[in-house]
Amino acid sequence: MKTWNELTDTQPRVVPFLMRSLEKDRLSHAYIFAGESGTGKQEIALQLTKSYFCREKQGVEPCHQCVDCNRIEKGNHPDVHLVAPDGASIKKHQVEFLQKEFTYRGMESSYKVYIISEADKMTASAANSLLKFLEEPESPTMALLLTERESSLLPTVRSRSQQLSFSPLSKQLFAEKLQEHGFPRLSSLLVAEITTNLEHASQLNDGDWIAQARSVVIQLMGELYLRPNQVLLTLQDKWLPLCKEKSQQEAGLDMILFWLRDLLYIQTGKTDALVFPDQKEQYEQLALSISQKQISRHLSGVLEAKRHLNANVNYQLVMEKLLLSIQEV
Known part of the structure; x- marks a missing residue:
C-alpha cells in the first residue's frame, strides 16, 4: 500500500491536486478519473476513499490499518460501493441499486462513496439514471467515475463532474x-x-x-x-x-x-x-x-x-x- 507521496511519482499532477483538496476539505461531489489502463486510477480512487473515511489519518495520509481502511482495501466497506460492468456494460438496474442504497443513512458515517469502473460502458439508460443521481443525491456522496474513454460519457455527466486526466506512466x-x-x-x-x-x-x-x-x-x-x-x-x-x-x-x-x-x-x-x-x-x-x-x-x-x-x-x-x-x- 503506497503513501500519497509515492503515488505522486505515478501521477505528479493529479495526486497533489487531490491532496490539496483533502487538506482544504474541498472535495468535489463527483470526479472523472480519465486515463489509460495501468495509470493508477483504481489505486488512487481507493486511496482517496481511505483518506475520506479514515479516522486515524495523519494529515491527509490514511493509516491503512484501521477498520475503515481495511474494509475499503478488501472491498466490503458498507458505505463504499464498487460498480463494474455486468457483462459487456453497466446496466440501469446497477445504477438504480446504487440510488436505493444511498437513500439509506450511512451505516458508520454520514458519507457514502461509489466508484464506477469503466464508466464509459454504461448503457444510455444507466447514464441517464446516474445523471439524475449526480444532480440530486439523497445524502452526502462522492462519485468516482473511472474511464479510459472519457469522450464516451454523456456530455451532461462530464459537465457535472470534476475531470482529472491521468498521464501515461513513464x-x-x-x-x-x-x-x-x-x-x-x-x-x-x-x-x-x-x-x-x-x-x-x-x-x-x-x-x-x-x-x-x-x-x-x-x-x-x-x-x-x-x-x-x-x-x-x-x-x-x-x-x-x-x-x-x-x-x-x-x-x-x-x-x-x-x-x-x-x-x-x-x-x-x-x-x-x-x-x-x-x-x-x-x-x-x-x-x-x-x-x-x-x-x-x-x-x-x-x-x-x-x-x-x-x-x-x-x-x-x-x-x-x-x-x-x-x-x-
Whole structure:
C-alpha cells in the first residue's frame, strides 16, 4: 500500500491536486478519473476513499490499518460501493441499486462513496439514471467515475463532474509496474518501450509471446550482421510463425527498431538506456564494424517497413525487403 507521496511519482499532477483538496476539505461531489489502463486510477480512487473515511489519518495520509481502511482495501466497506460492468456494460438496474442504497443513512458515517469502473460502458439508460443521481443525491456522496474513454460519457455527466486526466506512466515506472504483475525484468523493459497500456502489455505477454519474440529478434539481428546466409531461414522458421497478428507484426518491427537503436546508443555512450541490456557485449563487438551512418540508414529502413505494413503490404514481403536492404547498405 503506497503513501500519497509515492503515488505522486505515478501521477505528479493529479495526486497533489487531490491532496490539496483533502487538506482544504474541498472535495468535489463527483470526479472523472480519465486515463489509460495501468495509470493508477483504481489505486488512487481507493486511496482517496481511505483518506475520506479514515479516522486515524495523519494529515491527509490514511493509516491503512484501521477498520475503515481495511474494509475499503478488501472491498466490503458498507458505505463504499464498487460498480463494474455486468457483462459487456453497466446496466440501469446497477445504477438504480446504487440510488436505493444511498437513500439509506450511512451505516458508520454520514458519507457514502461509489466508484464506477469503466464508466464509459454504461448503457444510455444507466447514464441517464446516474445523471439524475449526480444532480440530486439523497445524502452526502462522492462519485468516482473511472474511464479510459472519457469522450464516451454523456456530455451532461462530464459537465457535472470534476475531470482529472491521468498521464501515461513513464517507461521506467511502467516497467516496474509490469514486474509487480509478474513480468520478467528483461521482458518488462521491452514491453514498456512498445506500450504503457496495461491491457496491451498483457496481450503482448499472453502465452509468453513477448519473451519468445525477444529471443528470436536477438537471434535474427545477430545473424543479419554476423551470419547473413542464415537470416532468411530464421525469418521463415521462427519469426513469421510468431507474428501472425497485425499487433504482433507491429510490435516485432518495433523490437527491431529498438535493437538497432541500442546499437547506436552503444556508439554514443548511452549504455544506461538500452532496451536489450543483456546484449551489451554483442553490441560492442558489432559497433566496431558498423558506422553510425549505416545504423541510421537501417533505422530508416525499419520506419519504411512500418509504413508498408500500415499500408497492408504482405508482412513476409515487408520483412524480406527490410532484411535484404540492411544487408545491402
